[in-house]
Amino acid sequence: MPSLRPEGLLKEQKASAHFTFDDLPLSSGKTFGPVTLAYETWGALNAAKDNAVLLAHDLFHDARAAGPSGWWDALIGPGKPLDTDRYFIVSSNVLGGCSGSTGPSSLEPLRGAPYALDFPPVSVADMVQAQRRLVDRLGISRLRAVIGASLGGMQALQWAATFPERVAGAAVIASTLKHSPQQIAFHEVARQAVMSDPRWRGGWYDGHGAPEDGLALARMVGEVTRTSARSLEERFSRRFLGSGLFNKFGADFQVEGFLRSKAGEFTSFDANSFLYLTKAMDQFYLPETQFPALLEDGPRFLVIAFTSDWLYPPEQSREIVRRLKAARIEASYAEIPSDHGHDAFLVEHEAQGRLLRGFLEGLS
Amino acid sequence: VSAVDGVLVDLIPEGARVLDLGCGGGELLAALARAKKARGQGVDISADAVARCLEKGVSVLQGDVDEGLPGYPDAAFDDVVLKDSLQEVKAVARVLKEAVRVGKRVIVALPHIARWRDRLRFLLTGRVPSPGGVAWHAGPPRRLTGIDDLRALCRDLGIEVAEERFLSLRGAALRWLPSLRAATVVAVLSGARHG
DSSP states (O other): OOOOSOTTTSOOOOOOEEEEESOEEOTTSOEEOOEEEEEEEESOOOTTSOOEEEEEOOTTOOSOOSSTTOTTTTTEETTSSEETTTOEEEEEOOTTOSSSSSOTTSBOTTTSSBOGGGSOOOOHHHHHHHHHHHHHHTTOSSEEEEEEETHHHHHHHHHHHHOGGGEEEEEEESOOSBOOHHHHHHHHHHHHHHHTSGGGGGGOOTTTOOOHHHHHHHHHHHHHHHSOHHHHHHHTTTOBSSSOSOOTTSOOBHHHHHHHHHHHHGGGSOHHHHHHHHHHHHHOBOOGGGTTTSOTTSOEEEEEEETTOSSSOHHHHHHHHHHHHHTTOOEEEEEEOOSSGGGGGGTOHHHHHHHHHHHHHHOO | OOHHHHHHHHHSOTTOEEEEETOTTSHHHHHHHHHHOOEEEEEESOHHHHHHHHHTTOOEEESOHHHHSTTSOTTOEEEEEEESOGGGOSOHHHHHHHHHHHEEEEEEEEEOOOOHHHHHHHHHHOOOOOGGGOOTTSSSOOOOOOHHHHHHHHHHHTEEEEEEEEEOTTSOBOOSSHHHHOSEEEEEEEEGGGO
């Protein structure tokens, strides 16, 4: 069928590439394999191989960072802050994810059925070890920077801690050294929403239809925690969807309609993958001994927080900065004023872009 | 490079680790990196300053000067610079004590508001000096500073004033009656502990 899209107006969303390797020793002690990572790249690796930037995604996204449906399309491209004329941008779907990388929904090679709960627990450190194989494969010995927000920020921290000699800069956005009990609690509510859906079937839902209702509820929890009181006020206030009369628990308010529509978008995410990834985030912890071990000429840091982010509050970013100060590591910290809560990293393009552009230029 | 920055670049040794409190757009730290291969770290409250520092390759923490020092280990830096910022901090004595803990040396550059003109004007008109032509009610809250007051505070805190430099309004070095003529004073301080 001929495309009806006018040329030049819309870029095609390109398909992800895949890289598979045999086995990966996990931080749990187990060795797991084969492992596939889905990834995308933009720009080209230069002759000196010193212009590669690794992008790490958050819980709700994947490798598709640029392009029409890319979560950071505003920041990636020719002349944009992550300038594809200058940098080789690599973005990979995490180990344990469900967008082409090996995760609980991948087929176990012997059985030919999804791993489901036979999938081993994976940590942020394991995700980074898998990415390191990909970076090796792409011929990159030292990354100019690892950039990520939220779960992606944890990966950036982990990269700097595990491979300080292979990273010139780490940009850690709206993230933390460890989840607080509040963050774990919200994740637990979301997990319980998934697991209490009868269609979850103890994780073995393959062939029976996914626990979509549970996932939808999990997404609602996520959506509320990622926004802010002020942004909800501005977008919806107490406006009604219809007459405003009680309609037997249909959506009366616009904010209810918004949550319901967001929830519906999430049902393509694999439920078990959601459980594994939220656990990896809850378990993430960089012990104090990791940072003093950093090299004198190791990575420089850029830590960014958003004023209205109450899920990953600025105080957690300042804690990262305190850790870096104690280790005498060169660091930059910026607190971007925003009403968008945790979602600000997907919205505040101009302020983030200016900081990231400068940070990348200042690294060598 | 401004005259004061020139003096600071001159005072700071090759390869020093420098903490610049109230670093603005990072001009001094960038100049120090070029001229002295110094490794710099800045602190500034302004978001715009943070972005300008990053563009120069200068690391900078967004925050108050008052909060910039805690968290660093003792003697983490060779030089801690307070250029045109000590007069705006909330707790001057605490910042100075922290600065001599974190830095082996502390270099303070301050407006010198004790020129003969300032003294005469106050005596004759009763009007307080307005440094840089900024009226007392305008601009950020700031203290009126002079070398004799700084010396007295350092004496009280057990901080040694190792060196003083005086600059005229045009940035020329002054030797004759400097405390009556200087517009800016640069003082090198060191804690007793570092001798």
